[in-house]
Amino acid sequence: MANIYPVSPDPRTVGEKQVIEFLKENLDDSWTLFYEPLIVNRQPDLLLFNDQYGILVLEIKDYRRDTIVAISPNDWVIKGGEGRINLSSPYTQVRNYTFAVIDFLAKEQVFTNNEVFSGRLKFPVVPLCIFTNLTEHDIVSLGINRVIPLKNIVTSEFLKLNGEHLQEKLHDVFRTYFLISPLPEPEATLIKFKLYPELQIKEQEQGKIISYTSIPVTSNNESSVQLVSFLSRIPREENVCKDFLNINDLLFNVNEFHSIIDELLFVSTEIRHLYNSGEKDLNKIAVVFYKNRKILKRELVKQAISVLSEMGIPAEEGIAEANKINILSFEQLEGSNAIFKYVFMIDFNQIRGEETYSKILATIKRASIQKFIYISFNGTSNFTQKISSSWNLLLN
Numbered sequence: 322m323a324n325i326y327p328v329s330p331d332p333r334t335v336g337e338k339q340v341i342e343f344l345k346e347n348l349d350d351s352w353t354l355f356y357e358p359l360i361v362n363r364q365p366d367l368l369l370f371n372d373q374y375g376i377l378v379l380e381i382k383d384y385r386r387d388t389i390v391a392i393s394p395n396d397w398v399i400k401g402g403e404g405r406i407n408l409s410s411p412y413t414q415v416r417n418y419t420f421a422v423i424d425f426l427a428k429e430q431v432f433t434n435n436e437v438f439s440g441r442l443k444f445p446v447v448p449l450c451i452f453t454n455l456t457e458h459d460i461v462s463l464g465i466n467r468v469i470p471l472k473n474i475v476t477s478e479f480l481k482l483n484g485e486h487l488q489e490k491l492h493d494v495f496r497t498y499f500l501i502s503p504l505p506e507p508e509a510t511l512i513k514f515k516l517y518p519e520l521q522i523k524e525q526e527q528g529k530i531i532s533y534t535s536i537p538v539t540s541n542n543e544s545s546v547q548l549v550s551f552l553s554r555i556p557r558e559e560n561v562c563k564d565f566l567n568i569n570d571l572l573f574n575v576n577e578f579h580s581i582i583d584e585l586l587f588v589s590t591e592i593r594h595l596y597n598s599g600e601k602d603l604n605k606i607a608v609v610f611y612k613n614r615k616i617l618k619r620e621l622v623k624q625a626i627s628v629l630s631e632m633g634i635p636a637e638e639g640i641a642e643a644n645k646i647n648i649l650s651f652e653q654l655e656g657s658n659a660i661f662k663y664v665f666m667i668d669f670n671q672i673r674g675e676e677t678y679s680k681i682l683a684t685i686k687r688a689s690i691q692k693f694i695y696i697s698f699n700g701t702s703n704f705t706q707k708i709s710s711s712w713n714l715l716l717n
Contacts, residue, residue: 336383372509380415505701
């Protein structure tokens with residue numbers, strides 16, 4: 322379920338209520354909704370944020386076909402209860418809100434500090450008009466597609482998509498602008514605080530804001546160090562990995578990569594090495610992920626199976642029945658009675674939020690892992706930052 326702020330919004334129209342409930346129920350918690358946030362004296366209907374994509378600025382209209390009298394790129398005439406009303410075009414409205422959001426966030430240097438984007442935001446802010454009572458056929462027959470680009474329109478069909486197809490649709494909407502690597506968790510948190518300052522105040526009161534220092538991981542693929550004794554020497558208040566201490570005789574290896582593809586290639590190479598070294602029972606090896614996110618044009622699981630296959634390593638999603646690598650979510654790992662010798666925990670930077678960290682660590686402790694855990698990531702989160710710090714202290 323998506324997060325929403327304020328927690329109990331009071332939508333002004335039936336269409337707004339419909340869209341909010343639909344998005345909240347059909348998106349996972351990587352998405353955050355902001356209802357009527359105040360952005361420099363402007364209040365867009367709804368902002369939708371995901372650190373893997375960017376921001377959608379939504380203008381929601383529940384016009385019916387018979388209430389639209391006339392349209393132009395800048396002005397529309399709508400039939401209301403008291404006669405005809407002249408209004409700004411929905412696209413004009415949503416673009417103005419979009420420019421306001423861009424200008425507002427661009428004041429934070431961390432969002433523009435990138436040579437590629439030359440002072441522009443490094444994530445897209447996309448305007449989108451939602452017509453809750455119009456179909457795709459209505460859009461064409463009324464000529465709305467001639468005054469609003471189709472890539473900036475969704476219709477009543479949008480509100481019938483299930484979770485998977487909704488995710489694909491949103492992916493396609495962002496792709497028409499540009500796709501990004503996931504934002505580091507501190508940057509994603511800052512965006513949320515800027516869009517909804519009350520959230521920052523609330524988390525300060527609850528003591529949930531985590532400070533961090535950027536310390537790059539020292540990759541050492543040859544090093545397989547027993548972290549248990551090392552972690553026991555770290556002061557307890559600094560030891561984010563203290564929950565590993567009760568995992569008996571497990572070895573850990575930590576690596577950071579520039580991209581998820583580099584990460585998958587490392588995993589494939591390491592598994593190939595294990596196989597060539599005598600580990601012929603592939604069922605004893607698992608690749609575990611937190612979120613089956615979209616990678617290029619494929620979901621993470623399909624991408625992982627493809628990369629492994631290219632290295633001559635058979636793999637299967639779920640608990641493999643034949644002699645194949647198991648590709649599992651953390652939920653599947655926890656629910657499995659299988660015993661694994663080697664577990665590769667990939668894309669670890671997708672694990673965000675204190676409650677989620679605790680759940681994942683508890684899952685690792687309960688899982689039947691006999692020998693070795695590889696932890697790898699391709700971006701920054703508060704958790705990977707602290708793992709990096711601990712790992713560098715160990716290697717140095």
